[in-house]
Amino acid sequence: xxxxxxxxxxxxxxxxxxxxxxxxxxxxxxxxxxxxxxxxxxxxxxxxxxxxxxxxxxxxxxxxxxxxxxxxxxxxxxxxxxxxxxxxxxxxxxxxxxxxxxxxxxxxxxxxxxxxxxxxxxxxxxxxxxxxxxxxxxxxxxxxxxxxxxxxxxxxxxxxxxxxxxxxxxxxxxxxxxxxxxxxxxxxxxxxxxxxxxxxxxxxxxxxxxxxxxxxxxxxxxxxxxxxxxxxxxxxxxxxxxxxxxxxxxxxxxxxxxxxxxxxxxxxxxxxxxxxxxxxxxxxxxxxxxxxxxxxxxxxxxxxxxxxxxxxxxxxxxxxxxxxxxxxxxxxxxxxxxxxxxxxxxxxxxxxxxxxxxxxxxxxxxxxxxxxxxxxxxxxxxxxxxxxxxxxxxxxxxxxxxxxxxxxxxxxxxxxxxxxxxxxxxxxxxxxxxxxxxxxxxxxxxxxxxxxxxxxxxxxxxxxxxxxxxxxxxxxxxxxxxxxxxxxxxxxxxxxxxxxxxxxxxxxxxxxxxxxxxxxxxxxxxxxxxxxxxxxxxxxxxxxxxxxxxxxxxxxxxxxxxxxxxxxxxxxxxxxxxxxxxxxxxxxxxxxxxxxxxxxxxxxxxxxxxxxxxxxxxxxxxxxxxxxxxxxxxxxxxxxxxxxxxxxxxxxxxxxxxxxxxxxx
Numbered sequence: 001x002x003x004x005x006x007x008x009x010x011x012x013x014x015x016x017x018x019x020x021x022x023x024x025x026x027x028x029x030x031x032x033x034x035x036x037x038x039x040x041x042x043x044x045x046x047x048x049x050x051x052x053x054x055x056x057x058x059x060x061x062x063x064x065x066x067x068x069x070x071x072x073x074x075x076x077x078x079x080x081x082x083x084x085x086x087x088x089x090x091x092x093x094x095x096x097x098x099x100x101x102x103x104x105x106x107x108x109x110x111x112x113x114x115x116x117x118x119x120x121x122x123x124x125x126x127x128x129x130x131x132x133x134x135x136x137x138x139x140x141x142x143x144x145x146x147x148x149x150x151x152x153x154x155x156x157x158x159x160x161x162x163x164x165x166x167x168x169x170x171x172x173x174x175x176x177x178x179x180x181x182x183x184x185x186x187x188x189x190x191x192x193x194x195x196x197x198x199x200x201x202x203x204x205x206x207x208x209x210x211x212x213x214x215x216x217x218x219x220x221x222x223x224x225x226x227x228x229x230x231x232x233x234x235x236x237x238x239x240x241x242x243x244x245x246x247x248x249x250x251x252x253x254x255x256x257x258x259x260x261x262x263x264x265x266x267x268x269x270x271x272x273x274x275x276x277x278x279x280x281x282x283x284x285x286x287x288x289x290x291x292x293x294x295x296x297x298x299x300x301x302x303x304x305x306x307x308x309x310x311x312x313x314x315x316x317x318x319x320x321x322x323x324x325x326x327x328x329x330x331x332x333x334x335x336x337x338x339x340x341x342x343x344x345x346x347x348x349x350x351x352x353x354x355x356x357x358x359x360x361x362x363x364x365x366x367x368x369x370x371x372x373x374x375x376x377x378x379x380x381x382x383x384x385x386x387x388x389x390x391x392x393x394x395x396x397x398x399x400x401x402x403x404x405x406x407x408x409x410x411x412x413x414x415x416x417x418x419x420x421x422x423x424x425x426x427x428x429x430x431x432x433x434x435x436x437x438x439x440x441x442x443x444x445x446x447x448x449x450x451x452x453x454x455x456x457x458x459x460x461x462x463x464x465x466x467x468x469x470x471x472x473x474x475x476x477x478x479x480x481x482x483x484x485x486x487x488x489x490x491x492x493x494x495x496x497x498x499x500x501x502x503x504x505x506x507x508x509x510x511x512x513x514x515x516x517x518x519x520x521x522x523x524x525x526x527x528x529x530x531x532x533x534x535x536x537x538x539x540x541x542x543x544x545x546x547x548x549x550x551x552x553x554x555x556x557x558x559x560x561x562x563x564x565x566x567x568x569x570x571x572x573x574x575x576x577x578x579x580x581x582x583x584x585x586x587x588x589x590x591x592x593x594x595x596x597x598x599x600x601x602x603x604x605x606x607x608x609x610x611x612x613x614x615x616x617x618x619x620x621x622x623x624x625x626x627x628x629x630x631x632x633x634x635x636x637x638x639x640x641x642x643x644x645x646x647x648x649x650x651x652x653x654x655x656x657x658x659x660x661x662x663x664x665x
Contacts, residue, residue, distance in 0.1 A: 002338055005306055007313035009338060012057070012320060014295055015220040015254030017102055017166050019320075022313060023334050024058035025051050026299035026322030027106040027169065027224070027257075029075055030365045031358070032374065038065070038079030039088040043364070045095045046376035051327050052099035053381060055334030058320070059101055060257070061092065063108040063171050067152035070109040070177075071119050072133075075359050080105070080163075081156045089163040097164075104167030105160050106224060107211075109149055111177030112138035112186070113263060124149075126181045126203075127188040133175070133263045146193060149177065150207050157211040167220030167254070170208060174269060175262035178204050179226050182243060185234035185262075201243060205250065212252045222255035222297075223247060227283035229262045237283060241290045248291040257297040257322070258284040266356075267567040273350040273440040274571035277302040278312070285317040295319040304347040306337040325355055329367050331381075344454075346370060346447050349440045352566040354652050360565035368652035369400070369444045371659040384663065387413040391476035393665065394419065396465050396628065399427020401643025401654035402481030403448040408662025410455040418457050421464035425449055427483055428644075429651070431515040435538030436545065436575065444651060467631040477638040477665060481658070482625040484644035486510040492530035492620040494555040494588050494602070501592030508592065508616045511539050521548055522614025526597065528589060529554040529619050532562040536619040537572050537581075543617075544579035551582040551611070555602045559583045592616055622648035640665075 002009040012019045025048070032044040048059050064080040065071070079085055089105075096103040112125035113133040123131065124145055125138035141149070153170070160168055172178035180186035181203035187194050193202050204223070212221050225244060229235045235243075247253055259280050261269035271279060277300070284298035299322030303309060309321040326333055329348035336345050346369065354366035354373075367373040372380060391414050395406045398420035410416040424430065426445040433442035452459060470478055488508050490499035502508050509519045525548045529536035536552055537560055544550040552559050563569040576583065590598045595614055601607040622644070629641045642661055643654035 004340070005310045005337060007310050008306065008321070012295075014058075014167065014222070016218050017220045019057040019102055020100070021055070021057040021334065022320045023056050023309070024060055024297060024320050024322050025056050025327050026324040027060040027062045027171075028324040028328070028355075028365070029062045029077060029359060030374070031075060031362070032364050033076060033078050035076055037085070038076065038082065039085045040078045040092060042091065043374055043377060045092040046380060047374060048092055048103065049095040049099045050331045050376040050380050052096045052101035054327070054332040055338055056101055056323075056327065057334075059096055059103045060169055060322075061103060061105045063106045064156070066107050066109050066156040067149060069114050069119055069121065069124060070111075071115045072110040072113055074115070074362060076362075077108075080107070080159050081152055083159060086159055086163050089160070093164040102166040104169055104220065104222075105165045106169040106171050107153055107156050107160070108171035109152065109177040111180045113175065114138075125177070126186055126194060129186050129188065131263075140189070146203060150203070150210060153207045154210045154214055157214045161215055161219060165219070167222065168211060168215055169222045169224050169257055170204070170211065171224045172204055173224050173226035173259055173261075174266075175264070178207065179229075179262070182226075183229060183235050185229060185231050197239070197242060201246060208250070208252050220254045222253050222257055224257040224259070225287075226260060226262065227258050227280070227287060228260045230260060230265045230268060231262055234262065237286060241287060244287045244291050248294045253294070255295040255297055256287065256291065258287055258318075259299060267570045270352065270356050270567050271301055271350065272352045272566060272568050272571065273302075274437045274568065275302060275350075278308065281312055281317045285315075288316060288318060297322060299324055302350050304345070306333075306342045306345075325350060328355060328365065328373055329370050344450065347443045349443045351441060352568065353650065357562070357566040366652060368650065369447070369655060371652070371656040379659065379663070384408065384412060390414055391665070392474060393417070393477045393479065394470065394473055394475045395479045395481060396470070397427065397481035397483055397645070398425035398459065398461070399481060399483050399643065399654070400429055400444055400448065400651055401483075401645075401658040402427070402479070403445060403452060404655050404658035405479055405481065405642055405662040405665075406457045407448065407451050407455050408659065409665050410452075410457045412662070412665070414665065416457045418452065418459045419463050419465045420459070420461045423462050425452075425459060425461065428512075431512055432535070434515045435534065436541045437571070438534065438538060465628070467628060470632055471635065477640070478632055478636050479661065480626070480629040480632065480639065480641040480645055481643050482628055482645050484622045484624045484648040485512055486618055487621045487623050488618050490528055490589065490618050490620050492555075494530055499589055499592060501597070502618070504592055504594060507594065507614070508618055511535050511617060511619050514539055514543070514617060519615070521617075523549060524612045524614045525550045525617060526611070526613040526615075527552045527617045527619055529559065530621065531619045532556060532560060534560075534563065534568060534572070536560070536617075537563075537576055539617055539619065540581045541575050541579055544576075544581050550579070551584055552576075553584045553587050553589065553599060555586065555588040557586050559585050624648060
């Protein structure tokens with residue numbers, strides 16, 4: 001209730017703009033755009049409108065390009081510099097306003113991180129410092145280039161004003177052009193745009209002045225400012241305090257939006273579940289004290305609890321609290337808090353699989369536990385319709401897919417019974433949460449179980465249902481959600497057949513067997529990894545922490561290749577190093593024997609050797625548990641299967657199949 005969170009639900013002013021509360025949707029890239037035109041799709045408008053209806057006071061729309069040279073690799077951004085794009089941006093503004101929120105937009109030029117392959121010309125930066133992101137060395141900008149970039153910000157501001165935005169934020173963080181000029185790490189110039197702090201601020205101040213003149217006084221203007229680049233020789237908090245004070249003294253800005261990090265440390269900027277919550281707040285608190293009374297905004301990082309947001313505001317660590325991934329997971333975070341239903345908030349688990357993981361595949365951002373994200377136009381609020389004909393529905397398997405389809409079917413009016421062979425619902429997620437540093441993933445099924453109880457679903461645990469038992473049930477529809485599990489044979493994409501020796505008794509186990517405590521591994525353990533994700537290194541760390549000598553073998557050139565795009569790798573590798581886990585990439589197995597195995601280099605197959613292996617953990621291929629489905633299909637009129645029971649995937653694919661069926665059943 002509002003009385004419990006007086007700071008969150010107090011009105012707040014950012015310059016000329018009055019906001020209903022102190023929660024804002026932080027600027028995140030969602031990739032809901034037409035790649036050919038660079039214009040935002042209608043999906044983006046529906047996405048933001050859903051969060052506006054969910055009670056957020058302000059939305060700061062994710063960064064848009066101001067110039068054709070600003071083509072961030074590998075993630076495209078919308079092109080507000082093109083006047084033809086204005087109607088598609090105006091649609092976003094109108095829908096957000098109609099839903100009751102204000103909306104700002106973030107403008108940026110990526111500078112040295114530009115994708116020269118698609119732009120067809122050199123990337124640009126204050127100096128010719130190689131880009132870790134683009135893998136190129138930019139052209140050191142001439143004065144004409146600087147003027148062209150400033151004019152591009154000016155033009156894009158004009159287009160933003162015409163589209164109806166309530167405010168504009170200039171992006172001077174995360175290693176982009178305006179930060180590059182501020183930073184001694186990127187800026188090695190010896191003219192009026194480099195050297196002293198006064199000179200390094202010149203680009204930002206000239207851009208700000210010209211954008212402010214275009215925007216006028218009826219539109220809020222602010223800067224997203226890096227508090228600490230976390231780079232050797234880069235900007236520190238002490239540097240940024242002085243920059244922030246100088247910006248405040250100009251009287252050209254209405255707010256600062258504070259975060260940390262540059263390209264080289266996105267794993268901090270977008271910390272996964274291994275990172276510490278609230279990592280941005282100490283920085284925003286210091287800057288707020290220095291620039292008071294200028295409002296300071298901050299997305300704390302990994303914040304999900306309204307009480308923590310209230311505490312940060314009360315203690316003066318920030319004037320507004322930004323949420324990004326938390327609102328991707330639950331668009332109604334603010335409204336639920338206002339209604340006193342904060343316990344029903346679907347907490348982001350910060351897996352980064354469908355946020356950063358999707359972005360760096362060039363895919364639209366989504367959420368592994370909320371398949372509605374990005375599909376608000378067809379699956380958003382008000383689209384779940386009650387059934388015309390109530391059915392008795394039996395769902396078999398209470399993993400995430402089974403729980404989700406049961407929840408939706410019950411909410412629509414069906415009479416639903418959910419059967420689970422284990423003693424508690426949750427399926428593979430309960431095991432995944434036992435991996436070191438991964439306990440947050442259990443939040444997915446904790447929320448689902450709470451919602452199942454509210455929906456009135458009958459949950460029967462400790463009951464493995466047979467086809468004969470289903471045949472005796474009084475039911476109209478059966479949904480099989482019996483999941484999948486790792487194969488002990490070692491069959492994988494590398495060698496799509498069982499590995500010789502995988503049937504050695506007592507030597508080969510699966511991750512599930514380890515996590516359930518159903519085996520006692522020997523002193524020397526080898527984890528075979530064709531999964532590329534968190535399970536193999538998690539198993540390795542778990543066993544190494546118990547005193548086993550552990551190696552991970554993968555045919556991929558990099559152990560845990562999927563960890564990179566999700567920002568997990570720096571954390572996972574540090575943990576493996578701490579426990580002396582050996583990493584053998586570009587390697588696979590020819591044969592497993594008692595106490596040893598033969599391995600080879602996949603790029604030089606004649607290079608073979610034998611290593612010790614008392615226990616082998618197979619984290620390779622997975623198989624579906626679809627036997628019950630095929631047994632039921634001949635004699636049950638309406639039988640469906642969902643999730644991993646169709647094909648082994650991830651939590652997100654399981655939830656999407658459940659959502660699709662739950663809405664149509």
